[in-house]
Amino acid sequence: MTMMDNVWIDIGALEDIPRQGARLVKTPMGCLALFRTATDDVFALDDKCPHKGGPLSQGIVHGAAVTCPLHNWVISLETGLAQGADEGEVRTFAVRSEAGRILLEASRLADSKDAA
């Protein structure tokens, strides 16, 4: 834990992400994919599939998971872990929605080596 723990940045409105869809956030350490589920939960993950780096933001969102557009790995939005027989993990980031706005916890965004 560092002193930066509580830096929440307002990224935009919940409405800006389609339900069961995703949007990109550019950061100094690459792109993050911001997902919104059918039940309006939001999640933030590296936009990089653990398989061959496919852009997860372009996948189909179902339940709390996304299917990678390149070779159909299914990644849990909650844990970043590949589901089923596949093995791999994507970094997840703290994010929450409040009064229709999306707040992203920014302390780790600048440091690309800080893998969970």
Added chain:
Amino acid sequence: MKQKLVVVGNGMAPGRALERLFELAPGAFDVTIFNAEPRTNYDRILLSPVLSGEKQYEEIVIHGDAWYEENGLTLHKGKKVTEIGRAAKIVTAEDGTRAAYDKLLIATGSVPFIIPVPGKDLAGVLTYRDLDDVNAMLIAAEQGGHAVVIGGGLLGLEAAAGLKSRGMDVTVVHLMPTLMERQLDAAAGQLLKRELESRGIKVLTSASTREIKSTHPSLGPPRVRAVALDDGNEIKADIVVMAVGIRPNTALASDAGLKTGRGIQVTDRLLTSDPDIYAVGECVEFEGNVYGLVAPLYEQATIIAQELAGKPGNGFVDKALATRLKVTGVDLFSAGDFADGDDREEIVLRDATRGVYRRLVLKDDRIIGAVMFGDTSDSGWFFQMIKDAADIAEMRDSLIFGPAYAGGGQLDPTAAVAALPDEAEICGCNGVCKGRIVSAIAEKGLTSVDDVRAHTKASASCGTCTGLVEQLLALSLGDAYDPAAVKPMCGCTDLGHADVRRLIIAKNIKTIPDLMQELEWKSSSGCAKCRPALNYYLLSTWPGEYVDDSQSRFINERVHANIQKDGTYSVVPRMWGGITSANELRAIADVADKFAIPTVKCTGGQRIDLLGVKKEDLPAVWADLNAAGMVSGHAYGKSLRTVKTCVGTDWCRFGTQDSTGLGVRIEKFMWGSWTPAKVKMAVSGCPRNCAEATCKDVGVICVDSGYEIHFAGAAGLDIKGTEILCHVRTEDDAIEMIAALVQLYREQGHYLERIYKWLKRVGMGSVRAAVVEDDGRRKALFDAFVYSQKFSQSDPWAERATGGKDAHEFAPMADLSRMEAAE
């Protein structure tokens, strides 16, 4: 000289008799058939699924025109025989057509019984017997309104359920105290009534019709307005369906002086009182019995074929019959005799919470009757024991629970089937025995119930024996048969693609969330496999009405470009029929320069691919291409891809027709349409086939006399030459034929199933019957295609480049890249 066989009536019974005859004695007879209905032979049993929308007419055709041609039959469609001249051995039809016979087969079926109440002849009073009746009901149902079905037997209830699913307000009026009283006991009849009422069908029992009332003459030609009952009640009615029973159709035979009673009287060889005249089907009476189910008729058909072929076998015997109501979601089975009696005992199982009721009627330790409601999974097993008169004393205590428990030790449900002899009949409707199914499974490598249906006809009619067929598959294939592994669309459901397509129509489902609710999806919001399929099914079923769910589309279709391995996209503009111009090429070159597009490649589909475009540049790239008149090539879609052409008569010394022009026309007419899987076409100007039309989903080969329409080729994961659909004379005919074919595929194809796989599943007969042989159906398919194109032919690129659609796709939500490093 060949003997002349004339057949009067072209229903299910003679159709089967002829099939068997051609197997036993090919070419022995010159056959002429007269049919009062203006069509070939179809499966009358399956009219109910056609009425409810779960099947199309062409799926229930038994013999298409091609069959009659191949077997050298003369079929007089729409010609009713009015006279049999027994002395001269000639039959004469209404229009004067005559045919001489050596042997005559009468198969005139039944006529619906009309109760003699005032108003019975009014417009709007229908019967339920043939396709014309179904069409009349469908036309009436389009207006919505009220339907009254008189008669609560099998036919009446199937009609009621069908009309209900077509959106009508339906009341069943039944004379007796409980429904289907001839097949069900009172308890099951009551359960059935409750089930139908829960589906919104009103049921009046012990209700006698007094009069059918007419509209007021001032309102135009009189037609039905209401049904008045003896108790004084009046029920509003825009149509009335009379389904109170059938009578063997004996008029023609009795006019000719043949012996008739309730039906045309026959011997166990199906011979009438004239030694040259046979009769088969619902029109006959044998030992005082008449018939209304297809199983005994198919048995008669086999005997007729043996007699005509001069290879007589066993004579006809009257046997126990099983009935099943074909209303989706209502499981009901009845067989044998279940009246009460002093010498009889019964075993009853009731499970009120599950809505299950089972009753077995026993006599001398044998089952003589069975009624089941709610769970009919073991019906085949019980029915076999009735037919075999099997002694059940040993397993009596657990008998009612079915084969899994019967006799305590016998826990394997397939054990009962394993114990059956090879001659045991599995499919009553089609008279298929165990031995034939088992050997077909082994010899032809069958792995699914559908396979068995296609190869043996077992379970292809009423479906009662599906469970038995599944057990035979399990028995033959062991662990290799896993019905659950082949069928479901994905892990979110137990339903297969065909069921889902059918239920979307039958239950009038119009959104993905509704579908998941209605069909009890197991996951909260589906998965990446089922959602794109559902989106397509809804889109193609309800054009203009369904709102496309872009989040249920694969990324390529969502953003109208193909994703590449590095997350960039490729852009392929249309080049109609492979024709381009200096102007278009210049625009492509300019776009490649302006956006630093790394690769420009000629595709295998006669057009140019721009690869490596950044996602955020897509709208701008499209805007420039649009400005030069180019639109999306749908290289990314389950949709029409390319129509390849050759130069044809424009330039080529061998060209027979304007292949380039026709290709361009087809592409301009059909682009934008969504299909179950991608559709690629080609038009070649002569049989040298430079456009490779004979390996496409649809291909046209131009010839001097017109156009050969080919389809169902493959040149990707599988390699397969096309099949010929037909030959047409004009470009317009070719376009109508192709659009109708593609529309049929759009309506029937399973998601990701290419045309050649679809054809393999549904069979050439059904495709030809719909698209080539039935002018009305082809026109309707064509019109349906044209209608759906109204909603799909706007360029998706323009909508995004300048129309602002889906702007969120092409820009990041936030840019934090210049954020100061946090430490």
